[in-house]
Amino acid sequence: xxxxxxxxxxxxxxxxxxxxxxxIVSGVGLTATAHSTLRAIxxxxxxxxxxxxxxxAYPHSSFKVGDVALVETEVEGDLGFFTPDGFTHLAxxxxxxxxxxxxxxxxxxxxxxxxxxxxxxxxxxxxxxHYVDTEFVDLENMEGAAFFYTCLQEDQPFxxxxxxxxxxxxxxxxxxxxxxxxxxxxxxNQLLDDIQH
Numbered sequence: 001x002x003x004x005x006x007x008x009x010x011x012x013x014x015x016x017x018x019x020x021x022x023x024i025v026s027g028v029g030l031t032a033t034a035h036s037t038l039r040a041i042x043x044x045x046x047x048x049x050x051x052x053x054x055x056x057a058y059p060h061s062s063f064k065v066g067d068v069a070l071v072e073t074e075v076e077g078d079l080g081f082f083t084p085d086g087f088t089h090l091a092x093x094x095x096x097x098x099x100x101x102x103x104x105x106x107x108x109x110x111x112x113x114x115x116x117x118x119x120x121x122x123x124x125x126x127x128x129x130h131y132v133d134t135e136f137v138d139l140e141n142m143e144g145a146a147f148f149y150t151c152l153q154e155d156q157p158f159x160x161x162x163x164x165x166x167x168x169x170x171x172x173x174x175x176x177x178x179x180x181x182x183x184x185x186x187x188x189n190q191l192l193d194d195i196q197h
Contacts, residue, residue, distance in 0.1 A: 001047045001048065001195070001196060002022075002044065002045070002046045002047050002048075003020075003021050003022070003046060003047065003048045003049075003050065003192065003195065003196075004021075004022045004023075004024060004040050004044050004046040004048075004049050004050070005021055005022070005023050005024070005049075005050045005051075005052055005188070006023075006024050006025075006026040006033075006036060006037065006040060006049065006050065006051045006052070006147070007023065007024070007025055007026065007051075007052055007053055008025070008026055008027065008028050008033070008051075008053045008142070008143050009025060009027075009028060009053070010025050011177070011181065012052065012053045012054060012181055012184070013025055014181065015181055015182060015185040016052075016185050016188060016189075018189065018192065021192065022044055022046070024036060024040055026040075026051070026143065028142055028143070029125055029142050029143065030076065030123060030125055030142070030143065030145060030146040031146070032143075033051075033143040033146040033147050033150075034146040034147075034149070034150050037049070037051075037146065037147050037150040037151065038150050038154070041150070041151070041154050041156050046156070046157075047157065048109075048157050048158070048159065048195060049151060049156055049157065049158045049159075050158065050159045050160070050161060050188070050191070051143060051144065051147045051158070051159075051160045051161070052160075052161045052162075052184055052188050053141065053143065053161075053162060053163075053184065054141075054162065054163050054164070054165040054177070054180045054181065054184065055119075055121065055139040055140060055141040055162035055163070055164055055165065056127070056128070056139065056140040056141075056164070056165065056166045056167060056168040057138060057139055057140075057164045057166070057167055057168065058134050058137065058138060058139070058140065058167075058168050059167055059168070059169060060134070060135075061119075061137075061138035061139070062138070063117075063119065063138055063139065063164050064164065065164050065165065065166065065167070065176050065179070065180065066163070066164060066176065066179055066180060066183050067117060067163070067164045067183075068116070068117065068161065068162070068163045068164075068183050068184055068186075068187040069116060069117035069118060069119035069138075069139070069161070069162055069164075070107075070110055070111075070114070070116045070117070070118055070119070070159060070160065070161055070191075071107065071118075071119050071120075071121045071139070071144055071160040071161070071162055072106065072107055072110060072118045072119065072120060073104050073105060073106050073107070073120045073121065073137075074104075074105045074107075074121050074122070074123055074144040074145040074147075074148040074149075074160070075103060075104055075105070075120075075121070075122045075123065075137060075145060076122075076123055076124075076145040076146075076149075077122040077123060077124045077129070077132040077133070077134075077137075077140075077145075078124045078125060078126050078129055078131075078132055082131075086131065087131040087132065105145060105148040105149055105152060106148075107148065107158065107159065107160065109157045109158060109159055110159070111159075111191075111194055111195065114191070114194055116161075116187070116191070119138045119139045119162065120136065120137045120138050120139070121137060121138065121139040121140070121141055121144050121160075121162065122134060122137040122139070122140050122141075122145075123140075123141055123142060123143060123144045123145035123146065124140060124141075124142060125142065127140065127142060128140070128168055128169070128170050130170070134168075139162055139164070140168045141162060144160050144162075147160060148160070159191070161184065161187060161188055161191060162184070163180040163181065163183045163184035163187065164180060165177055165179075165180035165181075
């Protein structure tokens with residue numbers, strides 16, 4: 001089984017080593033991720049493509065720093081425009097019902113019978129943006145929606161794994177980068193064990 005793992009940064013990839021697994025540093029943000037994902041699909045033709053990295057947890061979620069989850073849905077949270085009344089997400093426009101149906105991207109490849117937590121995530125180019133609607137999501141990252149969208153468009157089996165490094169709050173600079181990367185790497189190896197056996 002050919003598996004490729006994308007990490008947004010070299011720091012997130014730093015603890016992972018596993019024979020037979022192709023790893024790529026995709027870059028931070030939606031644009032870099034879309035390009036790296038498409039390139040990985042065409043260059044390697046993987047049986048499974050995995051994105052692994054850190055994420056922030058919204059304070060209203062049940063997640064805590066160090067938790068690791070498989071992402072079941074992604075939303076591109078800052079895709080929209082501002083008016084005098086505030087931010088309007090494109091999915092909320094009544095004139096485009098088709099976009100609203102495509103607004104939440106779902107992963108159809110989540111493995112059954114695993115003990116991993118499941119999370120709903122929002123992807124933003126503007127991290128910790130105060131104007132987006134976070135009511136129905138647990139985590140924030142900067143790549144997942146582009147990864148989901150590209151894989152779904154290309155019929156590429158995929159999974160996204162995220163470890164919580166911080167809470168999404170501009171007044172809180174308490175991050176556990178190393179601890180979350182360690183937890184993510186351990187969970188990634190467990191996920192690979194599950195997939196390969």
